[in-house]
């Protein structure tokens with residue numbers, strides 16, 4: 385296999401990029417000056433080498449704990465639970481949330497083989513249980529079927545702790561992804577969060 389085929393194959397593995405787009409990207413890169421291509425390669429190298437999940441919240445960061453967990457100006461008594469680290473960026477852009485986060489690392493999805501053991505819930509239980517400062521957990525999983533099931537599951541995990549558990553309002557379009565929602569929509573969903581009902 386040629387190096388051109390090699391790069392095309394790697395690019396085609398990325399989400400939303402088929403073989404055709406991968407080929408186009410490869411030939412686009414081949415037309416660029418070598419320094420520009422080297423810069424892209426270095427940027428990819430750098431994230432692979434330096435970015436790790438925060439041991440406390442699971443956010444992707446160059447430092448551990450991450451900048452949010454280490455920030456004394458954040459409200460460490462409110463924890464916002466999200467599916468993926470990429471959701472944190474979307475919520476931060478809303479400018480509405482001053483608490484801290486917990487990344488589950490996915491959502492319950494039996495069809496994709498994702499079960500309770502695949503989510504980072506033990507860490508969340510510990511953060512809430514350790515007589516720590518947490519007084520509210522906001523469940524900000526996506527407004528999809530899997531997101532709802534995941535929120536209900538996490539609520540059950542936290543039940544014994546007695547901590548207040550709320551769910552963001554579903555002003556977000558059902559089936560929509562938090563990651564792609566605009567800041568105003570997310571701010572509204574956070575402000576209008578409600579107590580999570582029993583059961």
Ligand SMILES: [Zn+2]
Nearest residue numbers: 438441450453
């Ligand atoms: Zn963190």
